[in-house]
Amino acid sequence: MTTTSWVPVTEGSDFPVTNLPYGVFTPEGGSARVGAAIGEYVLDLAAALDDAVFAQPSLNAFLAQGRPRWQQVRARITELLTDEAHRELVEPALHRIDEVRLSLPFEVADYVDFYASEYHASNIGRMFRPDSPPLMPNWKHLPVGYHGRAGTVVGSGEPVVRPCGQRKPPQDAEPTFGPSQRLDIEAEVGFVVGTPSSMGTRVSTDEFAEHVFGVCLVNDWSARDIQGWEYVPLGPFLGKSFATSVSPWIVPLDALEPARVATPPQEPEPLDYLREQQSWALDLALEVRLNDEVVSRPPFDTLYWSPAQQLAHMTVNGASLRTGDLYASGTVSGPEPDQRGSLIELSWNGHDPVKLDDGSQRVFLEDDDTVTIRATAPGIEGTRIGFGEVTGTVHPARES
């Protein structure tokens, strides 16, 4: 019943009616507002639901309303789009996605980036500390993470200017200043917080779905040379803070119920606060394209720490959540060489450059390169749903 909409949905579309992700769009001549994607269309929710909470350029007001309201709205949109009786009333509120402008769908409160893929963390360890164990001693005890810059989280398609900064290759005696020569991507999955929490309290793994509204794609652009010189002892800073791109559509958790899988075995057993009653690992299949060519297919279900464990960890010290908080998984890499979510891994730090169809090869990104990340997941009633895409093109460094 609910798998079929009166809106025409092409076979293989990211947005069957079982998905209904939320975004912010601006129709020609109109103002930015909240919509839900269906097939090739976006439904203007302020118009269709006659609710001012959607007549805003961000999802935050809706996110703050909490899970019962999220579920109510999702049920109502599903009803409107599947029951032919509503067609006449609803059709005028549909806009073709290719005729609107999509923007960053929410105001980012705090941005946290985790490091939760064992394959990614091990690859980095093997490359940079070949004589030590690939994982740091703390890695299997807690989801390592850090705060990023919320103010430079941008929407898909926003230009990414190659950053300048200090870098000091090991063979040089002194650092020099200039454009990053090791500009990289990180293919990640992001989680958007709706319901806030109070300072001094914790959010347990069980409460994940009460607080997290939905899931998006993230490209955490990284300047490896800047990062490599700056990061001891306080972590990444300017090597990351120049730009982080987020996909325009937030897929609600309710659409991802069929994508839930078991969190991989964790050994040693995590401390109590990190245990899950019911796993929130997700079977998402990511795809990374460099200039339209697929260079990697990272599997999200291989993530060592689940998003519910990340949330519980982030708040176990009493840190509060705010509506609009974004936390990302860290680079998603699988066990196979063509499942790695960053160029530094795909090229094994330059030892094995990525060969492209046009005959060129890449160790890191060149100016004008475009990187696009997509993902799909099992959806309700045997459908397959998609996340749309997050894309960005590298613009040359600026002299000042």
Place this chain on the structure above:
Amino acid sequence: MTTTSWVPVTEGSDFPVTNLPYGVFTPEGGSARVGAAIGEYVLDLAAALDDAVFAQPSLNAFLAQGRPRWQQVRARITELLTDEAHRELVEPALHRIDEVRLSLPFEVADYVDFYASEYHASNIGRMFRPDSPPLMPNWKHLPVGYHGRAGTVVGSGEPVVRPCGQRKPPQDAEPTFGPSQRLDIEAEVGFVVGTPSSMGTRVSTDEFAEHVFGVCLVNDWSARDIQGWEYVPLGPFLGKSFATSVSPWIVPLDALEPARVATPPQEPEPLDYLREQQSWALDLALEVRLNDEVVSRPPFDTLYWSPAQQLAHMTVNGASLRTGDLYASGTVSGPEPDQRGSLIELSWNGHDPVKLDDGSQRVFLEDDDTVTIRATAPGIEGTRIGFGEVTGTVHPARES
């Protein structure tokens, strides 16, 4: 002329008319609004200036108006408070500070914490890496910093709940979970950004006063045991993110002109983008009290990297600034043992506990301890101005 207000100001007050710091206050039975401190009073600016930008519970709208407006408003307030002719009209807009509630004066956009005191960084290095040089190789080339959690920056007087988390002392085989046993303070100075900047552009050291509105005091509470276990390789996270306290008054840069001193000699000479035409080092005298007893007097003029250098570094990669961004200096420590801005330094990691007048001693904070940071600076026309205080009391850890 401008040193004398018709408002009575006690000798030694933090708030002579040459200071005029801005804050947010709530009068009994009224709503939160912007005010300026004068002696024992706060001037209701929405009432005195008849300007709705001040009739808000945060300074952000005023901060966004930019430097020419900041200077205009300061000149006007000075005129109102020094010219007896305005007394009759202005007096009803004065409230006794001890009869209003002060709150966090601005909405924090991004929060960055630097590590800019050479004495502090060297002390930490000497304690934890006794066999290595006290400073990391990058430290004298760039102001090391990282992003903190903006959502847990709180106003002075807000309770600080002792955080729980994972910690693993070196002698233990496995981490355990529980309340932090090494809860510490960090006495810092914060800089509040007013004028934003665009992504992809840099803010030079010369543009510091165009972007930074003013200066406040910061206590960056730190759980050393949590931090020590988590921080490799991505830096501090839960060891810091549970709370950061900020003073209620933002002292405008214009009030601190007489406090400007030369940035200490920097060797090696910093890269071009970090050089200052005119130094923005500031001669602030900090004072740290533990349960009303002075335990340290950190001198801010010993800071290695000036706040203008910190700002230029933070944006050199093209990261944008937003109104409400806060960046803090990192712990301020001077060369003398009684000038150290954290307990871990004052007690030399427990080897030399801090002795208090009541006969007790401290290595780290106990429940119910209150920490208060104050500061003064040379003001206009030979006055001495103060920052008020940032205070916080440790509440016991919560079981869940």
